[in-house]
Amino acid sequence: MKRASILSMFLLFSAPAAAQDDDLGAAYQRAEALDATTDYASAAAAYEAYATACLASRTAVLHATRPCDRADHALSRAFELRRALGHADEADADAAAFTAHFLYARPRRAMRLVYALAEMHLDGGRARAALEALDRFEALFPDPPAGLAIVADGMRARVASELGRDARAARLWRQVERRWARARGELDEDGAVPPAWIRATVAEGRLARAEASVERFLAIRPPRATRIADSERWWTRTMSPWLVRTRRRLLLARVELESVYELGSPRHSVIAAARIGEMYGHQAALHAALTLPESEWLRALVNDGSDRPGYDEARAHLETCVEWASHHGVAGEWAERCETGLHGLDPERYPLAAELHGQAGYHPVSSALPAATYPR
Secondary structure, rough: HHHHHHHHHHHHHHHHHHHEEEEEEEEHHHHHHHHHHHHHHHHHHHHHHHHHHHHHHHHHHHHHHHOOHHHOOOHHHHHHHHHHHOHHHHHHHHHHHHHHOOOOOOHHHHHHHHHHHHHHHHHOOOOOHHHHEEEEHHHHHOOOOOHHHHHHHHHHHHHHHHHOOOOHHHHHHHHHHHHHHHOOOOOOOOOOOOOOHHHOOOOHHHHHHHHHHHHHHHHHOOOOOOOOOOOOOOOOHHHHHHHHHHHHHHHHHHHHHHHHHHHHOHHHHHHHHHHHHHHHHHHHHHOOOOOOOOOOHHHHHOOOOOOOHHHHHHHHHHHHHHHHHHOOOOOHHHHHHHHHHHHHHHOOOOOOHHHHOOOOOOOOOOOOOOOOOOOO
């Protein structure tokens, strides 16, 4: 009699649970169907309803069992749809729910959502909202592994720059570099975030830190044009110090930018090549604007034995910029900038109108391309 009573109670409670399971399974199928028909707003709402019902009715242990085994995917897909639709508040809520419930089970996916959320807010001019998203994540994961810490610090540096806090941004980028120096040999594909993300973050920091040196070089102007009465005096007091300063600044900036290449981030490599090309273009413009004496040996000293100082290097790096951008399908805005720079160097050789209607008709003369496997 006791056994029959227990069996009756089990059947009494399991029937509503089975009905609820069927409803949840059908809810997820409806969301997928809406997604497939590109009714994205309705699909996002359906995914959210399914995930909310699962998280409200199941324990964390049961999230991996049917019919709630897709709750994590539903939330992340809802986030992606909301972000694409520009629904910032809903995307924020989806990311917060995902990190609250799935941070430790899906740390890589949680970090992707938080990073994408912060980037969405940054792109939308909501720097403080981006910072709040990072703060919420840090509260849930106060002692992240090295890879996560590098990516989070990089995003905080971007937020600081957006808010005009340049000194804080510089400190964060230096911290990113220190973390990278300590942990680079320990990072692998099984970490919380993909190594490509980490390398891209370090590359962005190096670009940001190099920019001060680039701008310092680009601020150089040719010496004031005066009548050269005494060639030797002119060389000693005017031209030699100017050349030393110019070449030193160019070399320092180039070395900083070239340190980006070793990280293998295609987008950042394109930008580094573009900035080096622009610096050499500036060098060519500076030499074109110089007032030089009639002395052939002094002209050779000033131009360092070249007919057009800076021209060949500018052309090679700007061509490389265009080629890498095309090869990897990244940084299109920088490729256009490099095409404009090539046109400015030599309008006849690089007719801009023709480049706008097809592939570039020239190829780089630089060394090997960066690895093609890393995302932005």
